[in-house]
Amino acid sequence: MDTLTMLLHGFSISIIPTNLLACTIGVLLGTLVGVLPGIDTISAIALLLPFSYNMDSTAALIMFAGIYYGSKYGGSTTSILMNVPGEAASVVTCLDGYAMAQRGRGGAALTVSAVGSFIAGTIGVIGLTLFAPPLAQSALAFGPPEYFAIALVGLIVLTKLTGTSTLKSILMVTIGIILGTVGLDSMSGISRFTFGIDELDRGFDLSLLAMGIFGIGEILTVMTESNTASKVPALRFRDLYPTREESKRSVVPIFRSGILGFLIGLLPGPSGTTSSFASYALEKYCSKNPAEFGHGAIEGVAGPESANNSANSATMIPLLTLGIPFCGGTAILLSGFMIHGIIPGPALITQQPDLFWGLIASMYVGNILLLIINLPLIGIFVQLLKTPIHILMPLVAVLTLTGAYTINNSVLDLTWIVFFGIMGFFLRRTGFEPAPLIIGIVIGPELEQGLIQSLIICNGSLTELLTRPIAGTILAIGSVFMLYHIIHWLINLKHRQKETISS
Amino acid sequence: MTEKIVTSFFLLTSFGYLYLANQLTFGTLQSPRSGFLPILAGITAVLISLLLLAKQVRSKKPVTNNKIDWTKFSFILIGLLFYITLFNIIGYLAATFIFLLYLFKISDTTGWRLPLLLSAASSAFFYLLFKYYLAVTLP
Numbered sequence: 001m002d003t004l005t006m007l008l009h010g011f012s013i014s015i016i017p018t019n020l021l022a023c024t025i026g027v028l029l030g031t032l033v034g035v036l037p038g039i040d041t042i043s044a045i046a047l048l049l050p051f052s053y054n055m056d057s058t059a060a061l062i063m064f065a066g067i068y069y070g071s072k073y074g075g076s077t078t079s080i081l082m083n084v085p086g087e088a089a090s091v092v093t094c095l096d097g098y099a100m101a102q103r104g105r106g107g108a109a110l111t112v113s114a115v116g117s118f119i120a121g122t123i124g125v126i127g128l129t130l131f132a133p134p135l136a137q138s139a140l141a142f143g144p145p146e147y148f149a150i151a152l153v154g155l156i157v158l159t160k161l162t163g164t165s166t167l168k169s170i171l172m173v174t175i176g177i178i179l180g181t182v183g184l185d186s187m188s189g190i191s192r193f194t195f196g197i198d199e200l201d202r203g204f205d206l207s208l209l210a211m212g213i214f215g216i217g218e219i220l221t222v223m224t225e226s227n228t229a230s231k232v233p234a235l236r237f238r239d240l241y242p243t244r245e246e247s248k249r250s251v252v253p254i255f256r257s258g259i260l261g262f263l264i265g266l267l268p269g270p271s272g273t274t275s276s277f278a279s280y281a282l283e284k285y286c287s288k289n290p291a292e293f294g295h296g297a298i299e300g301v302a303g304p305e306s307a308n309n310s311a312n313s314a315t316m317i318p319l320l321t322l323g324i325p326f327c328g329g330t331a332i333l334l335s336g337f338m339i340h341g342i343i344p345g346p347a348l349i350t351q352q353p354d355l356f357w358g359l360i361a362s363m364y365v366g367n368i369l370l371l372i373i374n375l376p377l378i379g380i381f382v383q384l385l386k387t388p389i390h391i392l393m394p395l396v397a398v399l400t401l402t403g404a405y406t407i408n409n410s411v412l413d414l415t416w417i418v419f420f421g422i423m424g425f426f427l428r429r430t431g432f433e434p435a436p437l438i439i440g441i442v443i444g445p446e447l448e449q450g451l452i453q454s455l456i457i458c459n460g461s462l463t464e465l466l467t468r469p470i471a472g473t474i475l476a477i478g479s480v481f482m483l484y485h486i487i488h489w490l491i492n493l494k495h496r497q498k499e500t501i502s503s
Numbered sequence: 504m505t506e507k508i509v510t511s512f513f514l515l516t517s518f519g520y521l522y523l524a525n526q527l528t529f530g531t532l533q534s535p536r537s538g539f540l541p542i543l544a545g546i547t548a549v550l551i552s553l554l555l556l557a558k559q560v561r562s563k564k565p566v567t568n569n570k571i572d573w574t575k576f577s578f579i580l581i582g583l584l585f586y587i588t589l590f591n592i593i594g595y596l597a598a599t600f601i602f603l604l605y606l607f608k609i610s611d612t613t614g615w616r617l618p619l620l621l622s623a624a625s626s627a628f629f630y631l632l633f634k635y636y637l638a639v640t641l642p
Contacts (some may be wrong), residue, residue: 167555170547174547174548178548188536188537190537192537220576223609223610224571224572224575390612391612393606394606394610398602398625398626402599402629402633411587411590411591421583429505430509447540451535460533
């Protein structure tokens, strides 16, 4: 009842004209970001961080959250119409969505994707509403050892879930942690690795890093790779909606994958992408016609898109209640919080209830707005895809660089963003995933602070750290996870050796 | 080859970082200091880079990538560096106009009328947006 009261209060905040406008702008921009290949959610939020400096904090965060979950709606558009994923989590939608479009059922796929995203997104926000406050209460029992354990296990799990090479992901996370040590040490006040440059005392700005690696890096990649002309099929009005049969087949996958996506979203890692793949596998397993998957099965669109959106809402739980981002998207959202002087965590609900409940309520409102935007405006958004890359990318480059300059009014920041852009370009070409680097730079300082404080509290005794119930349990789960993957790797190695010998 | 170069770059950077981190105080387990995590992170980065480089050297799997126009890449980088240099000298509006025009031509936009028009309109739009709407100080 108390939750319901607070939620209703949150609605009253979310429908304040300023906040409603911010939500509308956020979901609209998020959809655009999702539609446009070449700009991902992290880059979009990073690009817009400087815009928010003069905005009210609640409105700014509502806008960023809108971009975050809004991009999941837009990502399916290019996946279905052009076989080009708008963002990583929509890769799976290409498999059946594009096949449906080729059969003239593109509109139906887009509609099912939008409706499924709305329903599953709402499931996710309900879960966030119900589970966030109790989780926040229990989080008050967390101390430095527990935060250290969460940060460490989060890093361990993330390195396995991202990219194909575990070693590369571990290296990226470590490089991220290393970059996070540049600047003033929060514990001792000493300048580390600044080379006497005063501007480096504040460390590397996270938004600068993200804009460089993802924004400039992506621009360099797209502008220098050979392009193929994209063809967007024309849609008739009646093709916009699914048939009764398609609707009937979509219902169960939407709800089932919505719940699956929510559960996966509670775990560290790129839960959007992970949940969409897991959902695809689940729906194919549960389907009466598994052979249809890959050739235009509506379940192959409904499930992954639903899981993706539901996971998004769930990822907000660890961010809001524990203050720890479990994926790149919430990592950049965390930077948005920090820029506005807000520290998410267990105290957020009690210290800033208006912000917390306003944000959650805005997600309900945002989901409705997204449905309203996406259905009638599909045709218009598709026209944007016709913007030639050679015109779009230079404009995005200038927007990125200008945004970077506005952070600190420093030309040095422009140099850094170009440096990180070159780094992002080469990381992409050599199979190094940039997302773990972002996680490393965000969680690194938390990890360091938690570790040092834990060692001081436990008088240097690591065994005492393990005997703390919550920290010990979390570390044990992390150890089991690592052990499982080491054993799995050893078994695979043995099989490969046997195959080599037999051949 | 590019993969090995990137890994070698990380290896060298990690060595450099570890060397600098060693100049900080490590402390003890009971009282860790500012060099505690940097030294651990540096050692980890060096070891992982070495392992990765060894794996890449032994691997016979060819790495396939989309073809890159390295000439275009070089010109874009030169353009970026010139933009940063000109930014404070000739001001945001002029520098952005020149940079956009340069990028449009690098990207093989045909003709001159469209790139000139787009560059002028876009640079003016961004200038107005940032300077007047967002009240940001621009050179």
